[in-house]
Structures are given as structure tokens and as C-alpha cells.
Amino acid sequence: MKHLSFPAFGLLLSTMLTIGCTANRFYTPNTMQLPVLQESGQGSIRGGLSIDGDNTGWEGQAIYSPVRHLGIMASHFGVRYSGTNYNAFFSPFPVNEEFSYTGSSHLTEGGLGGYYGVGPEKEYLLSLFTGFGQGATQNRYTTHPEPQIEEVYNSEWRYQRWFIQPAMTMQYKRLQVGTGLRFAWVSYFDGDINSRVGFQETERIELLETGSPLFLTEMAWSIGWRIRPLVLSLNSTAVVRGKNSLRDLNLASNYVSLTVGLNLHELKRK
Amino acid sequence: MKKLRILLPLFGVLLLAAACNRDADFNYYYYEPEDYALISQYLNLPDRPDNYQSELPKHLSAMGLATRPVDQDKAILGRVLFYDKHLSKDGTVSCASCHRQELAFADDKQVSTGVFNRAGDRNSIALGSVLSFSAYYGTDLFGSSGIPFFWDNRANTASDQNISSMTNPKEMDMTHADIVTAVQTQPYYEPLFRMAFGNGQITSERVSEAIAEFVNAIGSFNSKFDHEAEKSLGYNVYSNLEFNSFSGFTDAENRGKLIYLNNCASCHSPTQGRPPKIKANNGLDAATVDVGVGGITNSSYDMAMFKVPLLRNIALTAPYMHDGRFATLEEVVEHYSSGVQAHQNLSPELLVNGTPRNLNLSAQEKSDLIAFLHTLTDEQLKTDQRYSDPFK
Structure with a gap:
């Protein structure tokens, strides 16, 4: 593992970015924050980016340990997406028209949890965090029924998310790896939907409403x-199982990001 | 520990906020509020319209039939226009006057009555007698294989058909300019045209296009026959139709089905899908009384030939034939049993050795055949809100 070189890491990173970046309209999982804390007073901030065609995601995250074995985290996540479609039966529009869509979603959340280091140098870290956040999603559909005429329809709603996440991370020399699960309950509320976006699209939104919390x-x-003190990371967060079909609900199944982190405690040491 | 005393209450507040978990309560809207307020003064249009896009049952889609995509806004506008009596010279007649929903979009008169009580030339054709107008009608959709409109097949598209009726002196007696004026003076049309066409400009072509969109969206395939055919036949519609008794049919209906398949289906379609023939002479008269298709083509071979309709909802659409001469199904069946006349263009299916072929059905067979014809009725069509009169 210690032979893992930067070029190899770069190759892996670019490969994963190419195949993994997905942003969808109704829900996109943000990058899970996997704590790397060993002592009180330690903390880090990081920023992330995900670019895949017309989809762009960004986020800022922070984590801090005020007392030993206890951590707090906060994050903000945003994603924008756009595209065009053309299909009479399966488009948001019931007619044989091309339409374009743009949209955005954001989520701000905070959490609290505990961590415990094991190993000779506490290089293995187990953690369990829980938290709550709130966000909104907006979709904007544009069509041109005639060349000079533009029609725009919107659907937008807010949502809350509760989560519990057990995770494990490991640091070894220049390498930092981690994995975790996030059990999330996503509740939708305050929706304002122009049902002219089409029956299939509206039915999906209704599924969100009736299935809430997901x-x-x-x-x-x-x-x-x-x-040091920086950490360049490739991250993937995937929805591996949901109560409802992801496709039916128009949920993104995977989100891959590249983040740059700054370990504040390592900065102090310098 | 001091930090903990600060952090834990903060997190408690977070939990409390989360505990106020809010139920999903989405507001759906189709019309802009001011438009809907205006429209609702005159019309009962649902704030969330039903889907006009129909799906065919598999025993029909397996035949290659398909409905075309429906423009929702144009269909809604077309529905309003279809029921609007302002579109007639004396303000008494709309398309729906001769195409009544409860009668499968036919009427109950021998020949239809137009403006100023003028009598029309022929019996009103039932729009609900087709599985869906758009599934096979009109050369605008299917080129030369499309099925034309009217008893004499003189219109190639649904637009041609409805503009012809609106301008026919015996029907609605409007000019194109009259149509535009009549629509412009009704305040509820501006938002409906804007939604359908992107702006509120009103032309007779747009009026015609919207009515055609609505008529093309009318679908009728929820009859007992359809349910049984789909259940019993699936995609083996061709091979099994004659040999399968439908489990949901009575004995009389199954016997009637066999009589129908052996004697009627070659013109009227075994599956109630696309009719095999678009014109025929069925021996109503030995001499030509009404030239029918021949009046359009000027061909002697087309004289006294008329459109062959599907028999969907036939029990609802009395009286029968192009001139409405038969008041009941019993009279129709009696005609084919004993009354076929030797017209020069009599359909080959009704000829045996050059003479008219009468079916000579027994009383039981006639009763069975009529029982089967009643299975073609789509009760849901009669009250389907999508096709109903929207005016208050």
C-alpha cells in the first residue's frame, strides 16, 4: 500500500470521476463526511467539486472535536444540472417537443457524534455520527412550442434529512481511506409544482410526496x-438500497466528488 | 467539559427542530391563478386535468395500432370548442349537439338537426364507435392508409372534417371569419389559446386543430369485449379469437361472437380494431338512393357505397345506417338476415353466386348476435370527465 504512487492515485481518481459523477433532479446524496479525528482540538475543513457533463456539484464541510471522543460536523452541499430531452411519451411535456431543463438542489446540515481510535498509533478510527439538515430543490423546464415562443414551468420543494452514519477510516503515511454507511430519512414538504411539466414527471413528484419520508x-x-496539512480525496457516496425504486423517484444513485481538505491541527504544528 | 455543556444543548435544539418533522404538502397547479379564476367563471375545468393520452389494450396494440401523442393543452381547448354553441350561426348548435357523449358521441335522430332546425343529410357518425380516432383515422397521421371521415369519406383529416361541419349550412353554418369572431368574443378562450399555442392569437385553423386534437384523443376500449379479449387472447389474437370462448361472456354472448366472426367481422373487424374495409354497399336498396362515396369520386363503382364503421358502442348509437333507417339493433340484424337487396355494387361478402346472401338467422341466433353486440358498449365512455361538457 505504501507503494501507491501519486500517478496511480491520479489515474484512479480520473477514472472514477469519469464513470461515477451523477447528478439527478430530485435527490442527490452529498459526499459523506468520514471523520479523521484522534484528539480533542483537532479539526478540518474541506471543499469539494463534482463535474459531469452538464451537472456540477460543490460542497463545503467542517468537522471539529471539542473534547476527546466527541465531534461536531457541518456541511453545505449544492448541485446544479441541466440538459435537453426529446420524446413524446416519456418527456415532461406531453407533446412531441424538445425541452430543456435546469435545476438546482442544496442541503445544509449539522451533526454530532463520537469517535474512537484503535491501533498502535490510533490509525484506525471508528465513528458514529447523527445529524439533521434542511434543503431545497428547484427544477425549471423550458420548451418552445413555436420558434418564437418560450414557455417555462417550475417545480420546487423543500426537504429535511435525518441521518445516522457509522464509519471507519484509516491513515497510513500519505494515504487516507475511509468507508461508511449513512442511514437517511428524507422528508419532503412545501412543494409548489406546475403540473404542466407532464404526467410522468408529476407522478414521480407525487411518489416523493406520498412516500415521504424516504x-x-x-x-x-x-x-x-x-x-500535510492538505488532503486530496476522491469520494463516492451511493444510494445502495431504498424503500422505493430510485428510478421511479428520479433519485441520483451515486455522487462522486473530488475534495481538498485542510487539517487545522496539522497547520498549527507547522 | 465546559464545551460539552455548550454543545449538547445546541444539539438538543437541533433535535427539537428535527422533531418538528413536517408532512409533505405539495401544491400542484396547472393554470396560472388569474387564468384559472377567469376560466372558472364559465367552465368546469379541473385545476389538474386528467391525462388525455390513452393506452390501447394489448390485443389491439399487438395489431400495430397505436394512439399518437396528445397535446394536452390543445385537447382541453378542443374540448371547450367542441361543446361551445357560439360556434354556430344561431348559437344553438355545437359539435356535441350531434355527437352526444352519453350516446357514444352519436345522436338519436335519423338525420342530425343543424342551425335553425335545418335537417342534415345523413345520420350522425358516433365518434365513440372507434377505439380511438387517432389510432387509425385520418391521412394526416397515416398517409394514404388513413381512413377518411364522413359517411362518404370526403374528408381526409379530423381538421378537414370539423371545419367542414362548422361551415356546412345544414350544420353550423359559419364562415371562417364567423368562427374567429365567435371565439374572440368569449373571454375564456384567450388563456386557453395561449396555453395551447403559446400565444392568444385565434384563427379558424387553430380552432380546427384544437377540435381535431380533442376528437383524436377520444378513446373507447373499456367494453366487456375488450376486457375479455385482452384477458383471453393476449397477443395470440389472430389464432385464438374464433376458437376461444370468453370466460366472462354468457353462453348467448359467446354464441353471438361466433355468429359475428363468421358473418360480420370480415367488414367490421374481428377485434374491433381497424376495419378491414373503408367503404361498402350493404344492400339497403336495390337502386341508388344516396350516391355516397360515388358522389365524391364520381365512380360508378362507388355509387351507394358508404363508410364501414366499427361496431364499438353500437348499442348506444341508434338509429342505424347512413340514413338512420333502422331504429333498433333488431331491425339491423333482420336486414342482414332476410333483407339484403341486390344493388349493383353490393359488397362481395353479401353475395352468393351473384345473388344477395341473407344470413337466415333463427330467432335464437338473432338474439345471441344482439347479446354479443351489447358487449361492445363502453359504459365508462358515457361519463368520462375528460370528454364531458365543460360549460357551467
């Missing part, structure tokens, strides 16, 4: 390259 099991892994 219980989602998400799995994450992260591999990072440490250049």
Missing part, C-alpha cells in the same frame, strides 16, 4: 492523498 441506505468510500 428511508435511504447510502454507502460511501473515500481515498485520499495526504500532503
